[in-house]
Amino acid sequence: MKVVVTGGAGFIGANLCGELIRRGYYVVALDDLSTGVAADLDGLDVDLRVGSVADFGFVEGVCRGAGGVVHLAATPPGSRSPEHDHEVNVTGTLSVLEAARREGAHVVAASSDSVYGDSPVQPRAEGMPCLPVTPWAASRLAAESYVLAYRSSFGLPSLVLRLFGVFGPSQRFGHSDAAMLPAFIRAALEERPLTVHGDGTQSRDLTFVDTVVGVLADAVEGTVTSERPVNLGSGVATTVNEVIGLLSTSLGRTLPVDFAPAPTDAARHSTADITALRALFPGFDPVPLERGLSRAIEWQRRQTSGSCPVTA
The missing domain is CATH 3.90.25.10 (UDP-galactose 4-epimerase, domain 1)
Known part of the structure; x- marks a missing residue:
């Protein structure tokens, strides 16, 4: 099966491309290389396509024939350009969702724990209010909403994962x-x-990248879906x-x-409540x-x- 990884030359993306290839998938990495590093894909049998996730015509072409899409592309959290954050994180997500809908592809979309804002309630559970305190975090919450809306409106099989403190x-x-x-x-x-x-x-x-990559790959392999976002962290x-x-x-x-x-x-x-994650992935072992x-x-x-x- 062809799997498209947006942000595929990024930190998490490059690690994920390697894991998906090891599992036997044909992997296409989509990246504008603004922060991604093409050299991190060296030695991997991956098809790198360079362009913007906000360019629907480009995204549609890359996703043609794909059975799955893992959407990791986003601006970095330290961005101070709300307009650019919206273009990449929101418009880019809309491009991915529309391309996936036309192909009937399963979508796994990465979000961020920043959508919760600075609530004193710990650990952070998916049912608590989301009150982002930066435009960047607001753009990630908007992107989540589009994924859920495409699920309810068009039946698009999807899973949103809120990532916590990924490193590696x-x-x-x-x-x-x-x-x-x-x-x-x-x-x-x-x-x-x-x-x-x-x-x-x-x-x-703090969540090691192999933990995150394992869940993302398992989600692709099992076509895992959820009606609401799910935290992905260590729970510690x-x-x-x-x-x-x-x-x-x-x-x-x-x-x-x-x-x-x-x-x-x-x-x-910021600590994740991972009850929902463990229910979806019973073998989860960070x-x-x-x-x-x-x-x-x-x-x-x-x-x-x-x-x-x-x-x-």
Whole structure:
């Protein structure tokens, strides 16, 4: 079966393309390469098509003959252009959905835990109100709504997954996203202080990329659908200070830390309630954080160029 992965040259996308190929699928990666890296697909038998997800004619052509579409393409969370966020995240999602509807393809669409906003309620369950605090998060919620509307209006088989704190190999430290771990790891390897924005007691649900990729591939393989979005995280809260402690242990030395003011538009805590996820994927078994950190450190050690903005 032909599977299209939008954002296929991105961090999660490249890892997913590899897994889908290993499972025997013909994979087409759609990416505009604004943040994706074509070299991350080297060695994979993948068909890379370069273009914008917001260009319906392009998307329709790429999706022709596809039985499944995994929609990962989106602007990075640090974007400060609401117009561009809307074009890519909302109009782009509409393009994907319409192309999939015409092909009768199953759609797995990635969303973000940012749609919940800064609610103090933890863990975050799918039934709680979504109150995004940034235009970027609002665009992700709008995209979710389109997926659900296409399901109810046209019977499009679909699954929306809200991703929590994904990290791992191929995650670039220079992207303006919530890439706390690669920034920390690169700073530690270069023996520079880690800059923490806040007091370090803020927490995240850190999910290793192999965990996410496994669920995405299983969703494609099982044509899994849901009438509402489903959280995809580890279900475990880890503070920034705890992350630094784990890195210190892994590297065998105490890591120096500089503290800076916390951003005003970032949630202080975000942990997934994964009850619905486990119901859909009974064999769900997230990679332990310590093992994922070890893999991420190994990958960063192999990187020899570039500079690292150290922020969290």
